[in-house]
Amino acid sequence: MNAKHDSLKPDPLAQTHEVFNQAKPLENYNPYDTDNALREAVRRHGAGWAEERLSAHGVKTGTAEVIEWGFLANEHKPQFSSHDRQGYRVDYVKYHESYHRLMALGLESGIHSAPWTDPKPGAHVARAAQSYLQAQVEAGHGCPLTMTFAAVPSISLTPSLAKEWLPKILNNAYDPRNVPHYEKQALTIGMGMTEKQGGSDVRANTTHAYPVGVEGPGEAYELVGHKWFTSAPMCDAFLVLAQTENGLSCFLVPRWRPDGSKNPIQVQRLKNKMGNVSNASSEIELRGALGWMVGEEGRGVPAIIEMVAMTRFDCMIGSMAGQRQAVAQAVNHASGRAAFGKTLLDQPLMRNVLADLQLEVEGSLAIAMRMGEALDQSTLDPANEHEKLLLRLGLPAGKYWICKRSPFHAYEAMECLGGNGVTEDFIMARLYREAPINAIWEGSGNVQALDMLRALAKTPTVLETWFAELGKTAGSDARLDKAVSGLKQEFNDMSDAEYRARDIVDRLSLTMQASQLVAAGNQAVAEAFIASRLGQHGDRNYGTLPRGLDLSGILARANPWESS
Structure with a gap:
């Protein structure tokens, strides 16, 4: 028997089975055209005029290529460097190219801007539908898209800031370069509210803002404190809550100062999250970071x-x-x-x-x-x-x-x-x-x-x-x-x-x-x-x-x- 077995020479590449009874991948389809519930809702709530645009966005988000971007953006998590190779503080978060492609797809299609730049019946409904299509591909990059969109009403409270910042915030373009905001034509906005001791109780925040000169809306302050959750730390600026002598106030804090120096917003580490891993969430410390007051003093909430x-x-x-x-x-x-x-x-x-x-x-x-x-x-x-x-x-x-x-x-x-x-x-x-x-x-x-x-x-x-x-x-x-x-x-x-x-x-x-x-x-x-x-x-x-x-x-x- 052993001799007989020794004489066998099976092909190491012999086919063991045939693959069948498997569903085809869900890709190269149009998630707008085939979603009757969504299409009916769009029409019912006043955004029927946007169907051609939404169908075109569905063509993109349903492709195998864009779907793969979502997988790659999650497989390659953001990487944080506190200092560069020469020892300078940089607070730099590097994202995979697929993340940037998803960001570009969302921003260039106006998910962050359309209801503000072209307000009309159905504008928010159409934008919600487009965001719904985009989010089905990948959720993490939706955080900076949302914050950039949502920052517009707050920044609009202070005309001087709105005049300088909103044209670039509302630009349908994406510029991920790590350079000052005034060198860009397109900007993204983040948010920093919660602190260790307070969480949702933001009135317990201990971060303080000190006036540089004149006090009041649109004026410069320096912030000292921390934020326990600041997502998308490579945004160009952040809406941040801090205490002044007259109570909790809101500030627009850029990553770079007007003189080109780095604003001291120091990332301590990135959160190791169970989900939303393509999007970096960070713990930061503000060490005299420059910010401009948004809205009235003491009316930060x-x-x-x-x-x-x-x-x-x-x-x-x-x-x-x-x-x-x-x-x-x-x-x-x-x-x-x-x-x-x-x-x-x-x-x-x-x-x-x-x-x-x-x-x-x-x-x-x-x-x-x-x-x-x-x-x-x-x-x-x-x-x-x-x-x-x-x-x-x-x-x-x-x-x-x-x-x-x-x-x-x-x-x-x-x-x-x-x-x-x-x-x-x-x-x-x-x-x-x-x-x-x-x-x-x-x-x-x-x-x-x-x-x-x-x-x-x-x-x-x-x-x-x-x-x-x-x-x-x-x-x-x-x-x-x-x-x-x-x-x-x-x-x-x-x-x-x-x-x-x-x-x-x-x-x-x-x-x-x-x-x-x-x-x-x-x-x-x-x-x-x-x-x-x-x-x-x-x-x-x-x-x-x-x-x-x-x-x-x-x-x-x-x-x-x-x-x-």
């Missing part, structure tokens, strides 16, 4: 809240983009993979799971795009109290709900891919790591729920506005009417309001999502959402939809290869 409102809106957009990409990947896999004689997409239980995941996307889009319309209406007509008050509750409620739902949503979609889902060769593991980030950034869940209570206490009419909006679909569905009625009862007794705040904001969000879906007019989606979220089947795991729903219609909307 109101000044930077102008920025925070926009960043919270983008947290909604980013999280629902992750939801959409997760569903698209799961449906793509299920349509190309067979088991037990059927494709996974034809298996009843998998259909239940995938349809349920798509309903989450539908609800997220519904509330987010309605808030986008409110941004448009309130920007174009500052006297439109309904839209302004709707935002006051809608931003914290929408941010809370969409971001909170995303981690479990990403996990469930990842499970649809089985073992492939947890490997880094697929995007699902990255989507899962990204999913908790937005729930924490720009105010955690508790902060959003308490912000909702502050809005009610400060402006009680926000509640009337909310119910007036819900009233537009009154009588359309008995279950929705019952849920709205129950929500109203919650506000009749506000004892232990902080203890109950999460439950209240849950119900604010769910009823608004359901109402918006009813108004959107797709009966299959609205019926399934209400039955699974407001009916007896609410508050369960994904894949527990009740019987009798039009799953085929819902799954067709989830399929990234189909369009109507």
Whole structure:
């Protein structure tokens, strides 16, 4: 027997198996043209004029090349150098070229600028849709895109700063060079708010600002202190909170001084984060850093809240983009993979799971795009109290709900891919790591729920506005009417309001999502959402939809290869 075995000479390159029963990669598709929920929302909320531009952006973000940029930007993390080879302090963060390509794609397409440079009905909705497409490729670079966009209302509070900075901030170009801002034609803006001892309680900040000469808005100060979380530290300037003699104030702090010397914003280290790894987040110390006051002295929180409102809106957009990409990947896999004689997409239980995941996307889009319309209406007509008050509750409620739902949503979609889902060769593991980030950034869940209570206490009419909006679909569905009625009862007794705040904001969000879906007019989606979220089947795991729903219609909307 041994002799016989010794005579065998197997080919070391012998084919062991044939690869089959694998889904094709989700690439070289158009994530705008095949996303019926998005396209309908764009039209419904006043941005139909932007469809050609959005479709063109979808062509780019769906290519294999751009998708690969996202993988490479995460594989090659930012690298920090405190000093150069000769010993000079540089505080330099080096990014992979793919990160810069993604930044250029976003900035050159105007994601940071369009609603400000061309304000018109649907401008914020169109910009949200474009950001939604971009974020499906990669989440990390969205941070500086968002901060640059969101800084505009805050900087606009001080005309002298606005005149100098906004033309370059709003330029649709990208210049990553490590040179002073006055040598560039395009700038990016970051934000530094939180400190070790305070976190979300920014009034506990200890960073101090000392006037260089004349005091007041637009004047120069020097800042001494630290910031515990400053993302995108290679931005050209940062909006920073610091204490003056008259209270917490806001400052625009550049990375370079006007004389060409380095502003002493010293990066201590980069955060080693579980997600969002393509984007550097840093701990910094301000050692007499030059900054100019933004807004009124002692009014730093109101000044930077102008920025925070926009960043919270983008947290909604980013999280629902992750939801959409997760569903698209799961449906793509299920349509190309067979088991037990059927494709996974034809298996009843998998259909239940995938349809349920798509309903989450539908609800997220519904509330987010309605808030986008409110941004448009309130920007174009500052006297439109309904839209302004709707935002006051809608931003914290929408941010809370969409971001909170995303981690479990990403996990469930990842499970649809089985073992492939947890490997880094697929995007699902990255989507899962990204999913908790937005729930924490720009105010955690508790902060959003308490912000909702502050809005009610400060402006009680926000509640009337909310119910007036819900009233537009009154009588359309008995279950929705019952849920709205129950929500109203919650506000009749506000004892232990902080203890109950999460439950209240849950119900604010769910009823608004359901109402918006009813108004959107797709009966299959609205019926399934209400039955699974407001009916007896609410508050369960994904894949527990009740019987009798039009799953085929819902799954067709989830399929990234189909369009109507």
